[in-house]
Structure formats: C-alpha cells, structure tokens
Amino acid sequence: MKIQLPKDVDYIIKELQKNGYEAYAVGGCVRDVILAREPEDWDITTSASPIQVKGIFKRTIDTGIIHGTVTVMLDKNGYEVTTYRIDGEYEDNRHPREVTYTPYLSEDLMRRDFTINAMAYNENSGLVDIFDGLKDLEEKRIRCVGSAEMRFDEDALRILRAVRFSAQLGFEIERGTLNAAKIKAENLKNISAERIRTELNKLLASPNPDRLLIAWELGITAIILPEFNTLMTKPHKKQKESYGVFSLQSIRYLREQVLPFVKGKEKEASILSWALLLQGLKPEEGREVLRRLKFDNETIDYVYRLLTWCDYEFLLTPWEMRKAVNAIGKDLMDMLFSVKEACILTEKGSISGGKGEDLEKARELYHEILRKKECVELKELMINGKDLIELGFKPGKAMGQVLGELLVSVLKEPELNTKEKLSLMAQEIHLREA
Ligand code: ATP
Ligand code: MG
Numbered sequence: 001m002k003i004q005l006p007k008d009v010d011y012i013i014k015e016l017q018k019n020g021y022e023a024y025a026v027g028g029c030v031r032d033v034i035l036a037r038e039p040e041d042w043d044i045t046t047s048a049s050p051i052q053v054k055g056i057f058k059r060t061i062d063t064g065i066i067h068g069t070v071t072v073m074l075d076k077n078g079y080e081v082t083t084y085r086i087d088g089e090y091e092d093n094r095h096p097r098e099v100t101y102t103p104y105l106s107e108d109l110m111r112r113d114f115t116i117n118a119m120a121y122n123e124n125s126g127l128v129d130i131f132d133g134l135k136d137l138e139e140k141r142i143r144c145v146g147s148a149e150m151r152f153d154e155d156a157l158r159i160l161r162a163v164r165f166s167a168q169l170g171f172e173i174e175r176g177t178l179n180a181a182k183i184k185a186e187n188l189k190n191i192s193a194e195r196i197r198t199e200l201n202k203l204l205a206s207p208n209p210d211r212l213l214i215a216w217e218l219g220i221t222a223i224i225l226p227e228f229n230t231l232m233t234k235p236h237k238k239q240k241e242s243y244g245v246f247s248l249q250s251i252r253y254l255r256e257q258v259l260p261f262v263k264g265k266e267k268e269a270s271i272l273s274w275a276l277l278l279q280g281l282k283p284e285e286g287r288e289v290l291r292r293l294k295f296d297n298e299t300i301d302y303v304y305r306l307l308t309w310c311d312y313e314f315l316l317t318p319w320e321m322r323k324a325v326n327a328i329g330k331d332l333m334d335m336l337f338s339v340k341e342a343c344i345l346t347e348k349g350s351i352s353g354g355k356g357e358d359l360e361k362a363r364e365l366y367h368e369i370l371r372k373k374e375c376v377e378l379k380e381l382m383i384n385g386k387d388l389i390e391l392g393f394k395p396g397k398a399m400g401q402v403l404g405e406l407l408v409s410v411l412k413e414p415e416l417n418t419k420e421k422l423s424l425m426a427q428e429i430h431l432r433e434a
Contacts, residue, residue, distance in 0.1 A: 001127045001134075003033050008074045009042045012057075012081065013122050019056050021048040022105060023081075024120035024128065031116045034137055035169070044072075044081045045108055045120060049101060053081050067099055084108040090154040092190045106130055113151065113158045114165065115143050140171040148180030156187030160199045160220060167203045167211035178218070185219040193294040196224050200293070204273040205266065209251040216244070227289050231280045238347060243280030246346060250276045254342040268335065271299050275306035275339050283307040305332050310339050314362040321365040322411045325376045337363055374414040378407055383422040391426055402429055 005013070009025055016023035023046040029039035046053065050070045054060050059073040068083035086107050087096035102108065105120060105128060112118040115133040127134065131145050142162050144151045152159050159181045162173050173181070188196070203212060212228070215221050221228040232244035239246050251273050259269060274295075278286035287304045295303075309328050314321065325333060337359065344355050351359070375381055383406065385399055393399050406425060410417045416425070 001034075001121075003030070003121050003127070005121075005123075006042060008077060008079060009044065010123075011074070012044055012072055012079055015056055016044075016046050016048055016053070016081075017122075017124075019048070019052070021046055021052065022084075023048070024105065024122045024125070026109075026120040027112065027117050030119045030121050030127075031133070031137065034119075034134070042079055044079060045084060045105070046081055047084055047103055047105075048081075049083055053083070068101060085111065087111045087154070096154075110145060112145055113155075113161060115145055116141075116165075116171075118145050136174075140169070141174050142166050142169075142171050142177060143174040144177045144180070148177045149184060152180055152184035152187060156184065157191050157195050157199065159184060159188060159218075160191075160196065160203075160215065160224070163211060163215045163218070163220065164199045164203045164206070166214065167206040167208040170208060173214070181220070182218045185223055188220060188223045191224075193292060197293040197295065200225070201270050201273075204251060204277065205255075205269055207255070209255070209273070210248040212248055213245075225289070227278070227281060227285065231278075234280050236280070247277045247279055250279075250342045250346040253345040254338065257345060258338050258341050267299070271302045271306070272335060272338055272342070274299070275303045275310065275335075276342055278303065278307060279310055279339075279343070281307065302332065302335065305329070306336060306339055309336055310343070314358070314365075316358065316361050316365065318365060318368065319412060321362065322369060322374060322376050322414070325366060325369060326407070326411060330377060333366055337366075372414070375407070375410050375417045378403060380417075381407055381410060381422065382417050382419045383426065387419070387423065388426060391423060392430060393426070398433075402426060405429065 003025075005025060013023040013025070023044055025042055026045040027043050029042045032039040048056070050065050050068055053070045053072070057072045061071040061073065061078065063069050063071045063080065068085045070081050071078040072081050084102050084105060084107065085099045086102050088098035088100060089096070091097050109118045109120060109128070109130060115131040115136045117133070118131050119133040120128040136143050142165050144158070162177060162181055165171065166173050203209065212221065216228060216232060228244055231247065232242050234243045236243050236246045254272055254276060255269075259265065259272065274290065278289060281289070283304050286307045287300055290300045290303055309332070312324070312328075314324055328336060340359055341351060344351060344359060348354065348356065350356065369376060381403065383403075385395070385403070388399050388402060389395060393402065406422055409425065416422065
C-alpha cells in the first residue's frame with residue numbers, strides 16, 4: 001500500500017530517520033487517508049525520545065512532554081511527535097499512572113484503542129498493520145485491540161469513542177467489543193465531563209447522530225446523560241415516537257437540510273444540536289445538563305434561550321413580529337428558525353405547506369424588519385439615557401421605564417423612531433409625571 005504523505009510529515013519522518021530513529025505516521029490520520037477522508041491532524045510516532053526530537057528540529061513546543069509528545073512546528077503548522085510508549089497501569093479507568101517508553105513500534109500500536117486506529121505508515125515499511133485494522137476498515141468494523149473488557153477497564157472513554165467512531169464512519173461495533181461496552185458502561189462514571197463532552201459533540205456532528213441510540217441501548221447514556229433516558233420514555237406531544245427518537249431525527253435533518261455542518265460553523269452546529277436533543281426538557285433542566293458537561297457559557301445561554309422559545313408560534317403581522325423579536329433577541333432569531341425548521345422537517349418530512357409555510361412567512365417578516373432597519377431593541381432607539389438627562393430627567397430606574405415605554409410605541413409604529421419625535425414624547429411623559 002502506498003500513501004501520499006503531506007510534504008511536512010514526510011520531511012519530519014525523513015529527518016528522524018536520517019538521525020538514526022524510526023518514525024511513522026500513525027493512528028487517525030492513517031485510518032482517514034485509507035478511507036479517503038481528510039485527516040484532522042497528522043500524528044507521528046517515533047523511537048526517538050522527546051529530548052532527541054527536540055534536538056533535531058529548530059522549533060518545538062513541549063505540548064505533552066510527560067506523555068512523550070513534542071509538537072514540531074514547521075511554518076505555522078504543528079505536528080505532534082510522540083515517542084513509542086506503553087501506557088502503564090491505569091487509575092480509576094482514567095489516566096495511565098505512568099507512561100514508559102519502548103523501543104518497539106508494536107508495543108506502541110498495542111496501547112491504541114481500536115484496530116482501525118492502530119496502523120502506522122512510512123515509505124520504507126509501508127503499512128504496519130499487526131491487528132488487521134485494514135480488514136476491519138474494509139469490513140466497516142470497530143474492534144478493540146486485544147481484550148475489549150481489559151481495554152475498557154484501562155480507559156472507559158474508549159466505550160464512548162467506539163460509539164462515536166461508529167457514528168462518524170458508519171461502521172458497526174464488533175460483537176465482542178459491543179458486549180464488553182455493555183458490561184463496562186458503568187466505568188464511564190469516572191470519566192471527566194470535558195472528555196465526555198468532546199465525544200458527544202463529535203457524535204452529534206457526525207452523519208449518524210441517531211447512533212446515540214446505541215449508547216442508550218448499551219447503558220452508556222444512563223451513566224453520562226440520564227436525561228436522554230428520560231426523553232426516551234417521554235412521548236412526543238405531536239408524534240407517535242418518544243422525544244428521544246424525535247430529537248435525534250431532527251438533528252439529522254438539521255445536518256442534511258438546514259445547516260450543512262461546514263468548517264467554521266462547528267459552534268453553531270453544536271448549539272443547535274444540543275437544543276434539538278434536549279427539546280423535551282424544561283429550559284432549566286437543559287441548562288443543568290450543559291453545566292454538568294462543562295460547556296462554555298455562550299453555548300449554555302443560547303441553548304437555554306432556544307429551549308425557552310422553540311415552541312413559540314409566531315403571529316404573522318409586522319407588529320407582532322417586532323414584539324417577538326424584541327422579546328426573543330435578534331442574536332437568537334436565525335438559530336431559532338433553524339431549530340424550528342429541523343423540527344417541522346422531522347414532523348412533516350417537508351417544509352412546504354402548513355407549518356413550514358408559516359415559518360417561511362415569519363422569516364420573511366423578520367428579514368423585512370432587518371431590511372427596513374426597524375427598531376426592535378432598546379439600543380436601536382434613536383434616543384438614549386443621556387438625551388433624557390438633557391431633557392430634564394433624573395438618572396435612575398424611572399428613566400429606564402421611560403425608554404421602555406418609548407420602545408413599546410416604536411414597536412407599534414416604527415416611524416416614531418426619530419430623535420425629534422421621541423424627544424417630544426419624552427417631554428410629554430415628563431410633564432405627565434411631574
Ligand atoms: P479524530 O478524528 O477524532 O482526531 P483520532 O483517531 O485521530 O480521531 P485522537 O483522539 O486524535 O483520535 O487520537 C489519536 C490516536 O491516539 C488514535 O487514533 C488512537 O490510536 C490513539 N488514542 C486516542 N485516544 C485513545 C484512548 N483513549 N485509548 C487508546 N488509544 C487512544
Ligand atoms: Mg486525531
């Protein structure tokens with residue numbers, strides 16, 4: 001087998017070899033090029049120690065030096081170069097207590113999670129595939145390297161990774177690995193929220209988000225996302241299936257028809273996916289889930305607001321739309337439309353007629369507001385606190401109420417949003433209150 005390595009990777013491997021060491025591209029990148037997928041990053045494994053690696057390349061960063069990893073910088077790109085290692089005994093199904101370097105590539109491959117992730121490649125040796133990873137790739141199978149139960153005892157995250165790869169690649173999990181996952185699912189309680197969040201996000205962003213159902217069947221979600229188990233028993237208010245099943249279908253529609261998950265849109269895709277996944281929960285409950293998984297505040301806040309508004313039915317007049325946008329917030333509108341569209345597609349299979357048509361009308365009304373630059377938020381009012389003080393108002397809470405009152409008038413009649421008109425109205429209020 002011949003693999004075309006990127007120029008930089010080829011250079012790093014050859015430099016290491018010139019200095020008398022072994023070096024290979026390894027893991028996910030080898031798997032991905034064989035599958036003709038774009039690798040996320042290129043990892044290199046070598047017999048050289050971190051210090052030796054640092055001696056060979058001009059610019060390096062000690063990314064994970066205790067685990068044997070040095071990042072070699074070429075131009076603006078970084079490549080992780082890791083010394084052949086054996087992971088020592090594991091603590092709490094979590095971290096290896098210690099890592100030991102080894103002179104043997106085979107031992108480094110043996111510590112890896114799945115056969116498809118345990119292949120190495122360089123030009124001289126070709127593909128090094130001691131666990132039949134290539135065959136598993138061809139037969140679309142996720143299989144642990146060695147005894148699955150032991151591997152899941154060492155690091156329980158691998159249980160979730162198996163499901164995640166199965167969703168990303170559309171592969172089946174081999175029977176022995178599947179059984180072991182079921183037996184060991186409970187070990188996931190020892191895994192940090194951050195690591196779980198990363199895997200769940202990758203799963204939801206994959207072409208097969210509905211494979212979360214495998215995690216449910218295996219007893220994985222009961223440990224890491226018990227709310228999903230609740231949603232699997234909660235009947236959807238309009239459909240015959242449960243919220244859990246409905247939500248996963250809606251995430252697939254989101255990806256396939258509403259918002260193609262493109263590079264640079266990962267965060268928005270993640271926010272929308274979580275809002276869809278948790279739509280059967282109360283907003284507060286959804287927020288708790290994301291807090292527990294240690295999501296960033298922006299994501300938590302957007303999802304909370306989407307859960308608050310996802311069932312809202314727009315009234316289709318310009319005035320009602322302005323009031324709605326004011327209450328919902330402009331920053332949420334496009335995401336809210338996307339969530340609603342995914343749900344309608346899941347319910348009806350299409351966006352034409354009925355609810356889909358209403359949604360399109362709401363979208364048009366909203367875009368009309370944007371086109372006409374109509375005021376829907378306080379900060380778009382042509383008068384502000386400073387102006388009111390000049391008109392004789394005292395700073396304080398009452399002033400906020402006056403601005404609020406002016407905004408209500410402007411929502412009703414957008415033409416009122418000029419400085420002169422609002423000043424006059426404010427003066428009237430001032431007189432009335434005096
Ligand atoms: P991705 O496309 O998500 O980057 P990947 O296979 O490259 O997939 P990484 O998490 O980047 O996954 O890890 C790189 C390699 O390190 C894997 O291919 C695998 O060989 C090994 N690896 C990663 N995590 C584990 C783990 N928990 N247990 C054993 N080996 C692992
Ligand atoms: Mg990777």
